[in-house]
Amino acid sequence: MEVGQMQRRLVDYTKSLFMEGFLDGQFSQLQQLQDESNPDFVVEVVSLFFDDSEKLLNDLAIALDQPNVDFKRVDAHVHQLKGSSSSIGAQRVKNACIAFCNFCKQHNIESCLRCLQQVKQEFYLVKNKLETLFRLEQQIVGAGGSIPVMEMGF
Amino acid sequence: MVLGKGASSSLSKKMVDGAEEMVNNNNFTALVVDDDPLIRVLHDMYLRKFGLKAQVVENGKMAVDLFHVGATFNLILMDKEMPVMDGAEATKQLRAMGVNSMIVGVTSRDLSFEKEAFMEAGLDLCFEKPLTPEKISFILQELNKNNNN
Numbered sequence: 001m002e003v004g005q006m007q008r009r010l011v012d013y014t015k016s017l018f019m020e021g022f023l024d025g026q027f028s029q030l031q032q033l034q035d036e037s038n039p040d041f042v043v044e045v046v047s048l049f050f051d052d053s054e055k056l057l058n059d060l061a062i063a064l065d066q067p068n069v070d071f072k073r074v075d076a077h078v079h080q081l082k083g084s085s086s087s088i089g090a091q092r093v094k095n096a097c098i099a100f101c102n103f104c105k106q107h108n109i110e111s112c113l114r115c116l117q118q119v120k121q122e123f124y125l126v127k128n129k130l131e132t133l134f135r136l137e138q139q140i141v142g143a144g145g146s147i148p149v150m151e152m153g154f
Numbered sequence: 155m156v157l158g159k160g161a162s163s164s165l166s167k168k169m170v171d172g173a174e175e176m177v178n179n180n181n182f183t184a185l186v187v188d189d190d191p192l193i194r195v196l197h198d199m200y201l202r203k204f205g206l207k208a209q210v211v212e213n214g215k216m217a218v219d220l221f222h223v224g225a226t227f228n229l230i231l232m233d234k235e236m237p238v239m240d241g242a243e244a245t246k247q248l249r250a251m252g253v254n255s256m257i258v259g260v261t262s263r264d265l266s267f268e269k270e271a272f273m274e275a276g277l278d279l280c281f282e283k284p285l286t287p288e289k290i291s292f293i294l295q296e297l298n299k300n301n302n303n
Contacts, residue, residue, distance in 0.1 A: 024276075029284075038199070048191055052191070078263065079235065080190060082262045083193065083261075084192050086284050087192065087284040088192070138229060
């Protein structure tokens with residue numbers, strides 16, 4: 001595949017992530033922070049998000065599995081995940097966290113467990129999507145092309 | 155205080171008139187206090203893009219300890235929930251020490267009473283995460299006003 005085609009494929013794929021709500025304008029802000037002196041900034045930050053989130057999801061599963069659930073701890077973990085997901089623009093993860101927070105306040109274990117599954121699902125979806133995005137970028141750079149700058153118009 | 159998320163094109167367009175000149179002329183320093191490494195990296199980068207020199211620490215106690223050994227910062231971005239010492243306690247201790255840096259709370263908590271409780275600890279401003287160029291421009295404008303008074 002020639003570079004121009006790869007670039008068009010990347011643009012279309014990126015647009016689809018925004019249109020489907022996986023990403024919001026905060027991800028565009030992240031891309032604008034990347035420059036020649038920090039060429040891997042987006043990958044670095046998103047990798048931190050992946051690592052953070054896997055740990056938090058694991059901690060949440062453990063917290064909700066206790067005989068006496070500490071909802072304050074559950075709530076703290078969910079808020080941390082909400083903060084990091086909103087900071088990188090992972091909109092659907094953030095929205096799933098917002099719903100989760102509400103059920104934490106109600107001390108509803110069953111609903112919290114359902115929310116945890118929803119958050120996990122959204123997290124692994126966006127992880128997969130972003131890994132695909134980064135692979136497409138690497139293919140373009142590997143072929144000697146440059147990553148097109150996209151104005152997402154938020 | 156909550157600002158709208160706003161549209162985004164380039165960072166330079168988001169710098170409110172005067173913010174860039176103010177940062178270039180004053181060599182402001184900033185401290186990022188957050189237990190989340192992602193947030194530390196992100197806020198550090200935002201501040202550097204706006205021309206501030208930033209240091210990062212991972213909890214409130216480390217922030218307080220820095221001031222105890224004589225460090226000074228014009229601006230502190232303080233997370234609310236951190237292990238060892240949270241943002242509210244760290245803010246109270248810093249104010250009790252006589253620290254008059256601008257302290258801006260940054261939290262994932264969105265309920266007004268939660269933000270108000272954080273403000274009462276001694277913050278100048280409090281924003282919901284995520285920080286955006288618009289919020290940072292606003293903070294720098296306020297910092298400049300304080301600096302001129």
